[in-house]
Amino acid sequence: MTFSVTLIDLVGYAALLLWGTHMVRSAVERALGPRLKAVLARALRNRWQGFAAGLAITALLQSSTATAFMVSGFAAAGLVGLVPALAAMLGANVGTTLIVQVLSFDVAAAAPALILAGFIMFRSARGSVAHDLGRAVIGLGLILLALHQLVDLMRPLEDAPSLRLLLGAVATVPVLDVILAAALTWAVHSSVAVVLIVMSLASQGVVPPNAAFALILGANLGSALAPALEATGGSEPAARRLPVGNLINRVLGVALALAFIEPIGRFMVTLQGDPGRAAADFHTLFNLVTAALFLPALGPFSKLLRRLYPDRADAADPTRPLYLSPGAHDTPIVAVGAAAREALRLADTVDHMLAGARDALLHGDRRRMAETQQMDDILDRLNSEIKTYLTALDPADLTTADRARVDEILTFATNMEQAGDVVNRNLLLHASKRLNRGLSFSPEGRTELQALLDRLGDNVRLAASLFMTADPRAARLLAGEKAAFRASESLATRTHFDHLRSGLVHLAEASTLHLDLIRDLKLINAHIVAAAAYPVLERSGELLVSRLSEDAAAPPA
Template sequence: MGDFNLTSLIFSIIGGLGLFIFGIKIMGDGLQKVAGQRMKDIIGYLTDNRFVGMGLGTLVTSVIQSSSATTVMLVGFVNAGLITLIQAIPVMLGAAVGTTITAQLIAFRLTDYALPIIGVGSAMYLFGKRKRTKQIGEAILGFGILFLGLNIMSSGVKPLGQSAVVRSSFTRFSHNILLGILVGTIATAVIQSSSVTTGIILALAGVGLLDLRGAIPLVLGANIGTCITALLASIGTNLSAKRLAVAHVVFKVVGALIALILFPLYFLLTIRSSGNLMRQIANFHTIFNITNAALFIGFTPLFARMMKKIVPGKEVVIEHGPKYLAKDLLNTPSIAIDAAKKEILRTLKFTKGMVQDAMDAFYDEDLKKIQNVISREEIIDELQDSITAYLVKITEKEISETEAAMIPALLHSINDIERIGDHAMNLADFAERKIDHGLKFSGKYIEEIKKIELLINEMMDDAVKALPELDKALAKSMLDKEDRINRLVIEYRTAHTERLTNGVCSHRSGIVFIDMLMNFEKIGDHLTNIAQAIQGKLQWNGDDV
């Protein structure tokens, strides 16, 4: 195979690849700190313009340097109901274009300047006074480490380029396109980064082990393999999020098939784009993704409908944002207060659903129910902020003494409802802990949990009915139930201590049981606050929601 040290070769490849991957991560982290959160916020407030969406996807991914990260972010946003499938698809298309920036940077072959770049980045990171200077320094440091790793990796594999056997093996990729795609797909699925795979391809091409005809199938495979990250992220999500992950696969696979059919044309365009092999490979990566995105962007609605056929099922649509808080109502404070009450009742119903889903997840060990709770929690927080801001604006108007006295009661009520949502999140966390650790609960424990849960559900049902009609009798019923909950909690804690002493239950299951009792008790306390508001100053003149 030629004269080279096998140990040195292996160490160079492992160390160089490690530095290369680490450099990409450090650079991405630095860039995300500089502008990443702003980019996420932009995605969260997408318009319905598909071209704007694609542009945002390109911009965000070129900043965070990972199409997988952008797509996973989109899966999360769609699952949470922040954006729709049809809004997410153009961003996903743009992400494919944005990720090609890494390959273009690598093709500049700045390996000779890796150490000075690292020096500049380190100085900015270590000695910078401002936070932003340190963040930019971190990105530059990662950029330099990336090229240092590439240099070490290229130096390590360079002797292989002198081996006729090795060169012959790599030449097979030039003659077996499907094998090249398969290898690129598997490698990227394992590494979970098309940028890393493309970097390795460029390194191999740089030392003469790959020509353009052999590199193109590997690049196509890298584009397909990157879909694995979004597919994994979609496990346990809602239908729309799953459809987006599948859309990502279809987008890449169909694009690769088109590239194979039009291989001579792609090859000719790439050859003419540059006289440098590494630049040609980077250009193919860019040309492929731009062409693919341009092809799909015109058929976004059709593409979204097709995903509904491929991943069938009925979606549960969760509405985000306030439904009743119209700005024009603020000029008539009494009507605006009624609107706020309706929104509070709507929020209470969301919260009731969270508690129900959390307990269903606990009994049935259903991860989807846990995800539902997490998604709803974001909605509750958003509604609390909107309702609070709306009530504050009402206080700035000329209002009667009765209305002025009503505002604090409403503010306290929405805060209590939000806190119930937090406790529902805790209950969902206990369900997840039960699943993850295989915790077992005896029939007696489940019976006790269900008794308290039943009282909590009855209190929440009473609250939903009592609020619209200002039903003081139902409010009194809520207070009576809360007293029963408190008595049961004390009784069950005592019984649990006895069972624990007698070795009837495990310590870990016992901790979860006690924590659940505490959270049920807190939910009862917050519902009591709402009942007291109903009995006191809260007035309700609106219809039921």
């Protein structure tokens, strides 16, 4: 095999490994979704559970680099604490030693079965948690396959004269061994593959034991390089704490081991006569000792990392609360007013989402569709922050009016967030369906949809004003909008059935989509009315318990 073909194969399998890692990570995030914080809070409650979780995750994902990327993302998002996250990385480093032991057997034979099982889950459970977990299982199979192929591809290079010459030159300089193995591990994003190669080289006598141990140290160092380098290129300092902290742990551990490489080498050779097995045992021993040294010191170490990389509030971040000052908790009237002001940002976001949905539905603007989908994160974050902020107030410090206002703010925020969910999950889905299937609205249907979307925008702005003024006249005006949307739904339903009765099959699918959209717009309007009009009408005694007439509602005599 020529050098160019071998190089292409190496890069290709490394890319497959990275893609498998990406599939697992993204699938886990999609499957867990909003529950991710609760799941990780249970799994990474403290440093010891974090250590165990990191070990288990790495054993499952077959890559400490994959674990580093995942835990770094969770820590940067504030889903886990820094101390258990650092402990998870120490556990991940130990987890790689288990993988080396397991991969000494032919576990790659399980890769096709994993890919097949993942494919079946992915195809048979579309839109469910099992669908996303199917992607994760496929990714696991790809990781196993890529690791096996990388090791097999590089094994014949052991007998290459140029490789033996290079290794002989650096074998007497442990620092060069560390640098060489670290660079190779960073390039292929797998310390497991490099450790297995070093074990094979040691077993063949290509490298002496001390050189093999130094190469093992380099592989451990290289596994921490990729996450640290990626985080360093980012703009958020807090996101750098975990990967840089893990790299510091690796550097200090490698430096300590290098200082005692000679006595350690003699001890390992005496303990294990087989050079290959001695390399594997050294890999395990190094990570266990490093974990034992750093686990007790993670508290002070995390404080140092926070000082090096402090939180930086990004004024341009639309998901960050602007008015929820913690200091206002001592003055409830100020805190309640701040929460009300923050809640108005939800109305503004829903207004922008409706404008984006209109462009996506009527003009097929995919860019606006993507932008509108991202706005749903703003609603989720702000709604959660407002709830947390208000529920932290001491009820004993609140008057009856204060408690009523808190309830109104929570009702407003919840309904606005739910209205945004309907836009994101329903309207944008219909817009995508229309584009993918090439459906078009009739001129009358297009005009009606545009008018209703514009009307919804007006209602959102009216609800925001009503939320601040509590004017009963505006509340009655907003509540009356429900009748207009009910009338539109009734008209769309009759038109749809007329198309079906007339046998106009080519119009049936478009009218079905039109009817679904009208119903979704009606649902959004219902949330808007419930957000602002109903609390005011209920307080003034103008809100009926039921729409049934008194005669129909009365029990029979």
